[in-house]
Amino acid sequence: FQYVVTTGGGSYKFYENLNKIFTEKHKIEIIKKDEMECLIHGLNFLINDIPNEVFIMDHQTEKINYIEQCKVSYPYLLVNIGSGVSMIKVDGPDGNFQRIGGSSLGGGTLWGLLSLLTDCEDYDSMLKLSESGANKNVDMLVGDIYGETGYNKIGLKSSTIASSFGKVFNKVKRNKKEKKPNGADINQADIIKSLVYSISNNIGQISYLQANIHGVESIFFGGSYINRHHFIIKTLSYAINFWSKGEMQAHFLKHDGYIGAIGSFLMSPEDVNDYDINELEQQTRDMFDMKAEAEYSE
Numbered sequence: 509f510q511y512v513v514t515t516g517g518g519s520y521k522f523y524e525n526l527n528k529i530f531t532e533k534h535k536i537e538i539i540k541k542d543e544m545e546c547l548i549h550g551l552n553f554l555i556n557d558i559p560n561e562v563f564i565m566d567h568q569t570e571k572i573n574y575i576e577q578c579k580v581s582y583p584y585l586l587v588n589i590g591s592g593v594s595m596i597k598v599d600g601p602d603g604n605f606q607r608i609g610g611s612s613l614g615g616g617t618l619w620g621l622l623s624l625l626t627d628c629e630d631y632d633s634m635l636k637l638s639e640s641g642a643n644k645n646v647d648m649l650v651g652d653i654y655g656e657t658g659y660n661k662i663g664l665k666s667s668t669i670a671s672s673f674g675k676v677f678n679k680v681k682r683n684k685k686e687k688k689p690n691g692a693d694i695n696q697a698d699i700i701k702s703l704v705y706s707i708s709n710n711i712g713q714i715s716y717l718q719a720n721i722h723g724v725e726s727i728f729f730g731g732s733y734i735n736r737h738h739f740i741i742k743t744l745s746y747a748i749n750f751w752s753k754g755e756m757q758a759h760f761l762k763h764d765g766y767i768g769a770i771g772s773f774l775m776s777p778e779d780v781n782d783y784d785i786n787e788l789e790q791q792t793r794d795m796f797d798m799k800a801e802a803e804y805s806e
């Protein structure tokens with residue numbers, strides 16, 4: 509009897525129906541695993557076993573630098589960003605963890621609001637369009653309040669966002685006065701960039717605060733929200749560097765949206781006698797090696 513290991517909310521919500529279909533038609537058993545356990549299991553494996561999986565961003569050059577062999581020090585914080593955000597403190601290699609915080613403002617928030625505010629039909633096109641945006645056209649900056657010198661006394665540059673979407677109200681008010689549509693002079697790319705900044709900065713600041721409160725030095729970001737998108741990586745990385753005054757650094761992963769899936773693949777079903785974790789881990793390492801060779805050959 510074969511089996512498929514699943515994880516995430518859907519594996520619980522639809523378990524009965526899925527298991528019935530798979531067992532009756534395909535002789536395959538569905539085995540559900542805890543989402544957070546899979547995330548930690550997958551992340552520990554990626555960090556410790558896969559070379560050049562983890563990367564950081566250089567704030568001066570905005571260049572991505574891969575860490576050839578990353579060895580995690582405990583405790584560390586995993587910030588998993590999907591529809592919402594979960595912040596998980598991992599205390600050791602045995603998998604002990606606790607969810608210490610989170611936020612309902614995540615990828616679902618971004619995509620939901622942008623579905624209302626823009627014509628984008630998918631997440632990738634939205635991220636692509638954000639590259640041409642200028643958030644200063646919709647955000648109120650410190651420079652709009654203090655001038656080009658900013659508020660240096662408390663470390664705020666003129667380009668720092670004072671109020672997300674802070675300029676929109678006056679634009680809408682002017683449009684009404686001139687009997688123009690609300691969005692007549694508001695570029696969609698600017699809206700996207702502003703909202704990505706808003707969501708990402710919020711996640712970055714909360715992540716730093718949780719890490720600081722719980723005495724955690726290493727922060728890893730994962731989840732499909734990041735999507736290896738340069739602008740999101742830059743914003744999260746800058747936020748951690750800014751709030752920690754350079755004492756902490758944001759870490760990212762090549763396979764940021766697949767951490768839980770990898771963890772579920774590696775987790776042993778209790779009722780399967782011929783399961784060999786060492787063999788599965790080696791198969792997984794080989795799979796990543798083949799992927800790396802394919803990327804290199806391209």
